[in-house]
Structure formats: structure tokens, C-alpha cells
Amino acid sequence: MSDGNQGGKLKVVGQRPIRPDGVDKVTGRAQFGADFHLPGMLAGRIKRSPHAHARIVKIDASAAASLPGVKAIVTSVDFDRGASGEVEAGEGHTAIREVAENCLASGKVLYVGHAVAAVAATHPEIAAEAIDLIEVTYEALPHVIDVEEAMAPGAPLLHADLFTKGVNPKPDKPSNIALKSVMGRGDVPGAFKSADVIVEGRYTTAAVHQGYIEPHACVASWGADGQSTVWCSSQGQFLVRALVAKILGMPLSDLKVIPAEIGGGFGGKTTVYLEPVALALSRKCGRPVKLVMSREEVFLASGPTSGSVMDVKIAATKDGKITGAEMMLAYQAGAFPGSPVHLGCMTAFACYDVENLALVGYDVVSNRPKVAAYRAPGAPMAAFAVESAIDELARKLGMDPIDLRLKNAVRDGAKTVYGATVKSAAFVETLEMVKASAHYKTPLAKGQARGVAAGFWFNIGGESSAAVHVDEDGGVTVVSSNPDIGGSRASMAMMAAETLGLPIERVRCIIGDTASIGYSGSTGGSRVTFATGMAVVQAAEKVVADLKRRAAETWGCDLAMVEWADGVAKCADPSKDAKPLSMKAIASRSAKTGGPIAAEVSINAQGAAAGYGVHLCDLEIDPETGRSTVIRYTAAQDVGRAIHPAYVEGQLQGGAAQGIGWALNEEYVYGKSGQLENASFLDYRMPVASDLPMIDTILVEARPNPRHPYGAKGVGEVPIVPPLAAVANAVSHIVGERMTSLPLSPAKVLAAMAKR
Amino acid sequence: MARLTTISGRVGDFTGGLTHFDVEARSVRALVRELEQRFPGLGEFVEEQMAIAIDGEIFQDALTAEFGADSEIVLIPRISGG
Structure with missing residues (x-):
């Protein structure tokens, strides 16, 4: 494998070819989640909680069920109540039970907008009318929104079985603090004692939404033979398959998820909200069901990122060397545990070589929608506090802010x-x-x-798969396992073209569904160009090896004498009168040299x-x-x-x-x-x-x-x-x-x- | 013996607060087994929910990764992203 340091020799990588998805997107031809239609498809709607915190006493759907045109109604009882285990999603491991509970509440609603029931009907208007006819009896409970209020003794508790993890001994009372995350090193009190300068402050950030233009949308179809299909826009078709199958208690092989074009995700589409509900509806009535969130529903019920409260204190010498720092971070998790506070702790001072550090983070639930990943989950809030404090330090010391950062910047080996x-x-x-x-x-x-x-x-690596297929005319199709959010079709095609020695115009990249390409982690964590790109390159290298073998057999020469450059096989054996063989020449005769030319590679990429x-x-x-x-x-x-x-x-x-x-x-x-x-x-x-x-x-x-x-x-x-x-x-x-x-x-x- | 450190408070739930200790293992697979034996539940927790920095390089889901007797092993929360 090449080693990443070949900049001068590259012909495709580093160029700026026209984006392959551009025309479809600007002309409206691209098929997003909400654009998909099937014959006999029903329109779905979700019934949502008007309360921030309430016990569900009773759900009476009888009036809705009798409305002409209503074909199915589901509540949480239609999910697999025994669903357990965890799935790796955007901000880390997510409990299946909590994802299911977020899709359709059972015992309690935990935020305004929390889904409690869903309807599928022949027309959207009928579905909307049916939603109004579903009567939910609630027992309202005290609620808490603010993160510090949620941490305070006596705050309304969201979960009676939530005990703070990361505390020893284990607490005997439940709390809204799901996790205390502690990390550090060195002698922090000593650093502050000997400091020439100290800056400190309390910083807060608000919860913000990822703000993708395309709302969540899906179509689900339960097959009569048990083989089901979901079409949706997401950041990972395999993640959607895993979550939906486990929530509905079905084998993964019975569900195919086909990724639609995606109109932005930024981390917010690394979980499911609608897909298991739509498939449960389809299972009940035997017809395909479409669910599309309104913008209001996107704000109410899909993950924003955490709001935060942070205390930061930095010690430094008078010449600007940061000698120590301590920081407290409290992040909102929303209705279920899982804020990215540990990532906030890990990234807060990652730019700087600081000998003495003490960080403590709190993951705090409150009556807000469950947070979802958002670009660099947890890091922007922490950086806001730390980089503001460093700016304060530069002012105090009279130093140029870049010089101060250069003085403390991490270098290799730190x-x-x-x-x-x-x-x-x-x-x-x-x-x-x-x-x-x-x-x-x-x-x-x-x-x-x-x-x-x-x-x-x-940045991360992880599991990725890719396939490279050589067409009979010498063109190439790359099958990627990751939805293209930031241009990965272009980058995958470019890396394949570079490896194969082809012009970029001869390589196309498509996104495979869960049944047509090997497993891949989601598109997130800035992993796709690195990890899936590595799989693409390795598949292309396999194809090159196969092309060289076929050329050697055609010429009757030693394989070691075959060179591959610029998409052409050349024979270096002077004893052979061998004319160069192009990709097209070899591909057009593939049936006679061993059959189709293709390779698929699945890897677990390390080294991001x-x-x-x-x-x-x-x-x-x-x-x-x-x-x-x-x-x-x-x-x-x-x-x-x-x-x-x-x-x-x-x-x-x-x-x-x-x-x-x-x-x-x-x-x-x-x-x-x-x-x-x-x-x-x-x-x-x-x-x-x-x-x-x-x-x-x-x-x-x-x-x-x-x-x-x-x-x-x-x-x-x-x-x-x-x-x-x-x-x-x-x-x-x-x-x-x-x-x-x-x-x-x-x-x-x-x-x-x-x-x- | 390799020296293991953890920065995760959740690991302390299994070890009774112990954050630094030596391990006999020389691979991630052996480490998972050893942790499970010494602190029941921790091996599975590490395998499913933690990343491991071996001499400064982060590995996730890498049971076959090996390390030396003088290696520094750090258990860290898995890193994901948006």
C-alpha cells in the first residue's frame, strides 16, 4: 500500500472535478427521503405529547380507528418490549430500549413533542384527523429544563432507575446526573499555587439544532414474506437497519434499508425517529407507509446538541506558558442519558501541551428532546470556554493570541x-x-x-466496505457503503481513479443498500474519506493485481514483468513482443481471462x-x-x-x-x-x-x-x-x-x- | 508487565475506583479476558464500549492488536462523531 506521502505524483487526488451529485441537487432531480412513493402507499402521522413531563394513564384510539380511511394505529406496545442491548450511534453507544422509548413513549412522556402514537391512513388529512381523535390521558408531573436545576437536590427526576455512573461507591438514590466523567493528570493545585497569572470564568452555551434542510422522512414496506424494506435519508443505512430490526424484534436479514439522498445530517441523522414507527404501521396494515416530519416536529422531537455550563480556570507563567487548568463541564443530555460531555472533557485542552489538568464532566438528563450528535460532538462548547479563557489570558499578559497559542501548542510526541x-x-x-x-x-x-x-x-476510522467493478468498456463503478453527505462519492471515485490510473470521468460511485455491500459504520466522525476511502483503495489495488495477472497470462510473461501505469498494462520483458493492454482491452475480454473483474474489501480502519x-x-x-x-x-x-x-x-x-x-x-x-x-x-x-x-x-x-x-x-x-x-x-x-x-x-x- | 491506566470513571465502577494497575496480557483479546477475570463485567464493558490507546495510538474494536511488556495501555471512552 502507498504511504500517504506521494503528493508530487498524484494526478487525480488534489484536483477539483465537477461534483457528481451537483446537477441533480440543483435541478431538484435528486431523490431525498420524502420524494419516494410506492403504489398503495399510506400517509402516516405522529401523535405527540403536549406535556414536558407526564405519566401516560391511558391511550384510547377507538375513535381514530373507526375513522374511514384509517388503516393502522400503533403505540409503544407494537414494539418489541424486550428489546435490549446497545448500538453504536453518533455520540457513542445507545441503548436500544431508550431509542425505542424515544420513538414511542410507554410509561411516561419526557418532553413536549415526545411521540406517543402513530396513524397510517389513505390521505394525510385523514391521518391528521385521526391523530386528533386519539385520546391520551396524562398525569402531569413536575418538569425541569435547565441543566443546573436538573442537577440540584430535589429536582424532578426523569428516571427512577437512573443512578449516577462513574461515582464510587455507587449512589443509593436516583439522580438526573447520568454520568460523572473525571480525567486529569499532574499536580493541579501546585500549578495554581505557583502561577504568575490565573484566569477563570463561567461559560454557558444554549442547546442548538443541527439545522439540516431536509426533515426526517422515510417510507417503510412490510413484505408479505417477512422481507421488509425501508427507504430513508440517514447517515448510515446499516445503523438504521440495526435499530429498526431490534426495536421490532426481527432478524437483520429480513430488513433491507435503501439510503436516499440526504439533505444534511451533521450528526443528527445517526439515530432513528420515524423508521421503526413506519415499519410497525406497515406491519399492521400490509401497505407501505410514509412518515415525514414537519419542521416543527424536527425542532420538537429530533436531537439538538447539548446546552452547557462550564467553569474553567487556567494557570500560567508570566511569559505565557500554561502550567495547569481545571474545568467543570455540565452538558444537557435531553430526556435520556448520552450527552457528549466525555468528548468535551477529552477535547477541551487537546490543542495544548498542559502538564497539570483536572476535568470533570456531568451528563445530565432534563425534559428536553434527547440530544443527538452534532459535528464534533461536545467539542465546540468546551472550546468556547477554553479558547475564551486563553484569549483572556493573552489580554492579561499583553501577548499576541497566536503567539500565546504557539507557545503552548501540541507537537508530535506530546x-x-x-x-x-x-x-x-x-x-x-x-x-x-x-x-x-x-x-x-x-x-x-x-x-x-x-x-x-x-x-x-x-477523527476516527472503523468498519467500512467498498467494491470496485470494472465495466466491459473499461469504465469503473465504485460501490460505497456510506451515504454521501459531504462529497464522498467524488472522493471515493477520485481515490479509485488515482489507484487505477484512470481519468476521473471513467469512474462513478454509487451508495449501496444494506443488501448489496458489506457492513459499514455510519457517515460521521469524519471517518468516511479515511476509512471507506482506504477500503476503496484496497479494492482498487486488488483490481489492479487482477488486471496485471490477466495481462501476464495474455502475453505469456512473468507476472513480475507487468507494470501498471495510467490505466495501461505494459510488459517490461524485452523478449516479448507485447503491445500495451488498456483497461478497456482487458475488460472487454474478461470472460476469456477468468470472468468479471471486481473486488470488494471490508476493513476495520485504524490510524485516523x-x-x-x-x-x-x-x-x-x-x-x-x-x-x-x-x-x-x-x-x-x-x-x-x-x-x-x-x-x-x-x-x-x-x-x-x-x-x-x-x-x-x-x-x-x-x-x-x-x-x-x-x-x-x-x-x-x-x-x-x-x-x-x-x-x-x-x-x-x-x-x-x-x-x-x-x-x-x-x-x-x-x-x-x-x-x-x-x-x-x-x-x-x-x-x-x-x-x-x-x-x-x-x-x-x-x-x-x-x-x- | 504492561501498565494500564483509565481515564473513564465508568471503569472505576468495576474496579472499585482503581485507575492504574499492571496487566499480564500482551494483546487486546488477552487484556479483555484478563480484565473480565479480575473485575467481572469489565472485560465485556471494555470490549463493547471502550477504545484503547496502546503506546499513544488509539484502537477501537481491535482484538488482534498486540503490545509489549513495557507498553502503556489507556482505556478511554470510545470516540464517535457527528
């Missing part, structure tokens, strides 16, 4: 607090390139300020390399309204090697835009009764194109990943980590005080400015 050794890191190079950039050297105008912040993400980002944000504030306007923004990132640079730049720009929204506007607003009060894009304010300047990017390719054949590192998670602090640091400089609570809404900024 030990992270979570146990890994830093390898192939280009954080220092990324900081240096930002410092040398035209943006950083450009003076600010009056009334403007600049924020700097850094971010880290591990971490990524680092540094962002610059120039900003100004309207003193009349408090509205912040980003006027210039640069995102720089250690990307290993960019397979398709335009897609990588798009990842950086998208992550920055989402992070800017998180910093300035986005939040879940709750009323006193636990109602979400802004469940629409009108009231939940995400940035739109006219809100932002063109986001400049700097791709740092100083350290290709030696464990990937073309040097790729994951790139999709890192860019959402720095923006929260980059924006907040700029706002803080203008306001004249440290802004510690996101979002930095105009009202909040105006109030802070009024105090000065």
Missing part, C-alpha cells in the same frame, strides 16, 4: 490528557500560516475587532489522524441595535491531504457558518410550562447567506496522514469547533468585557454595552 500521543499534527503549522495570512496582517477599521480561536477533533483548526473572525457591532456583523472570516485547518480541495473548503465554510450561528443567534427558548417557543426557522435564527461574508479558507497540507494511502485526515468536524470562541472573542473586545454566555444575541450585547 501526551494528550485522554491517553493518545500526538502524531502527524500540523497545529503549529496551521497557527503559523494564519499568523502569516493577509487577513491577520490587515489592520482593523475603527469599531471593529478580531477574534482568534483554535479547535481539535480526533487528528485535525486542528484555527479561525479568525473580524466583526463589528451596531451600537444602536447590538447586532453583530461578521465582516471577514478565515478558517484554516490541518487537513492532511485534501482529496478534493473544493469539497474540503466547503466543509470548512459550512462548519464556520454553523458555528457563527451557534455563537450569535441560535438557541432553544423554553416557556415556563416546558414548551419550546421557537420551533420554526422564523424564530430559530440560523445564519443565511446574506448574513455572512465569503469565508476564506487555508488548507494546511504540511502533515499528510501516513496511515492513509493518500494522506487524508477527516475534515468535517474540526471547523465547527473554533467559531464559537472566535466570534465571542471579537465581540468581547468591542464590548469591553468578556462575553461568556451564548448566543450573543443583539439584546444581550446591547445590555453588556449599556453597562460600559
